[in-house]
Amino acid sequence: MKDLVAIVGYMGCGKSTVGRLLAGRLGAAFVDLDEAVARRAGRSIPLIFAERGEEGFRELEHGELAAALGGGEARVVACGGGAVLREDNRRLLRERAATVFLEEDLRLLYARTRAADRPLRGASFEEFRRRYELRLPLYREVADLTVEVDGRGVEEVAGEIARWLRG
Numbered sequence: 001m002k003d004l005v006a007i008v009g010y011m012g013c014g015k016s017t018v019g020r021l022l023a024g025r026l027g028a029a030f031v032d033l034d035e036a037v038a039r040r041a042g043r044s045i046p047l048i049f050a051e052r053g054e055e056g057f058r059e060l061e062h063g064e065l066a067a068a069l070g071g072g073e074a075r076v077v078a079c080g081g082g083a084v085l086r087e088d089n090r091r092l093l094r095e096r097a098a099t100v101f102l103e104e105d106l107r108l109l110y111a112r113t114r115a116a117d118r119p120l121r122g123a124s125f126e127e128f129r130r131r132y133e134l135r136l137p138l139y140r141e142v143a144d145l146t147v148e149v150d151g152r153g154v155e156e157v158a159g160e161i162a163r164w165l166r167g
């Protein structure tokens, strides 16, 4: 098994939840990139966006991704949904991690992400879908494995990834 596993995918697809479960199954450390960014900034994600804009958030996100993919210990890293936007982040993912893309129905993701904790959630499904369509090729570019979640539960998804990692 590669020591570093990264999970990518659109907001709400389960990266944080599945990632934590998977790390537990593997006996690996877990890093949620959003939690790492918020800890580094001493601010919530929405407040970072409000104070520094998306660009400022992406700078922090890049720094925490580089740190998370730099260490030697076995680790599962749950990325934020926009981490793939930067080419330097995509290079880190391609070169250093076994990267898993969680693909899920967009209507379901839209329903899951209406809370204010996601500044880029979009005011309409159309806006949400447009953002997704810009990112889909980037998720696919970095993915070593694409998991069609297809409404399955987090335990089942974590199990599929663990089996893949054990090859």
Ligand SMILES: Nc1ncnc2c1ncn2[C@@H]1O[C@H](COP(=O)(O)OP(=O)(O)O)[C@@H](O)[C@H]1O
Residues within 6 Å of the ligand: 009, 010, 011, 012, 013, 014, 015, 016, 017, 018, 078, 081, 112, 149, 151, 152, 153, 154, 157
């Ligand atoms: N496969 C799943 N089945 C049911 N609920 C899920 C699933 N994946 C995620 N969720 C729920 O959707 C919400 C968003 O999950 P989260 O792990 O934060 O996604 P992400 O980190 O990709 O934005 C959480 O309330 C989580 O419990």
Ligand SMILES: O=C(O)C1=C[C@@H](OP(=O)(O)O)[C@@H](O)[C@H](O)C1
Residues within 6 Å of the ligand: 009, 010, 011, 012, 015, 016, 034, 045, 079, 080, 081, 082, 083, 117, 118, 119, 120
């Ligand atoms: O899609 C995005 O650009 C974002 C997704 C969020 O992470 P989750 O995908 O874990 O919600 C978080 O990084 C931030 O709100 C930006």
Ligand SMILES: [Mg+2]
Residues within 6 Å of the ligand: 015, 016, 017, 034, 078, 079, 080
């Ligand atoms: Mg998350």
